[in-house]
Amino acid sequence: MTGKRHGPSFRRELKFIIECTTCGGTGIFSGVFHQMDCPHCLGPGWLCGHTLKPLAASDIVPVLNSRLRDALAEIAKARQLLGADSAGPGPERHYQENNRRGAGGTNYTGD
Template identity: 50%
Template sequence: MSKSHGPAFRKELKPLMECGTCRGKGVICGVFHQLDCTACHGSGWVCQLTGDALPLEDLVPQLNMKLRNLAAELNRARHSQRGAQEQYEQNNRRGAGGSNYTGD
């Protein structure tokens, strides 16, 4: 079912890139102090397609979705690292009488 009008059912993740002016820091160095970057409105992120700064109403949800995706990816990576130790400690029933055989 396609929509013909109205807002989208889900917000799409827009591709973001680091600001080229401040190199993703959100600030530029003045003579005596740091100033907010005017190219990205101090966020350090710009739209990858256009290179323009996103308004705060769009930037905050985009960064939230990006953070949640990266946190989920990190969580999946942490769970996959424990594989060898779990396999070593569980009973594989390959030893004598169905006991655990580790090959040591």
Template identity: 50%
Template sequence: MKKSHGPSFRRELKPLMVCGTCRGATVVSGVFHQLDCAACNASGWLCAETGLALPVEVLVQQLSLKLRNVTAELSRARQSIGGAHEQYEQNNRRGAGGSNFTGD
């Protein structure tokens, strides 16, 4: 059953893009010193759909969701890569006659 009105039940991840004015550095060079970037409210990120700066409350939520997704992806990648023990057990075909050579 789809909702037809009101706020959504879950926060959706909005596509973000790096600010083109400051190139994600959050500051722009003034004549004598660096100034906060006015285009992105000194965050370095813009909404990819509208190209406008996000309010701070929304930006914090979006960056938190993005960080959570990247952390989960990194942990899945670490689990899929085997350690030294798995590499030691596999045949590397570097021994005499294509047998396993462990270097021991």
């Protein structure tokens, strides 16, 4: 068998979305006395990247969820590269350790 030939796809494909240029991705704009939903994106702050039309929240949420997971993984990778662990990042961990250089073998930080 060469693959799937009919029916719905096995995986849901993520839409290409962009920030609304009218509201700057906030979904609101300020009127004279109060804030209102953006008339271009109808509130979410995101548009279809191909048609520039508003999308339903059910189409936007999976894309934003995927972007959030990618960003959190990138942050975790950057923390690993910096050597951060439960004791704190590198220089801070060295500062907090007892170096026994003070009076009576106490910690001396030079402050």
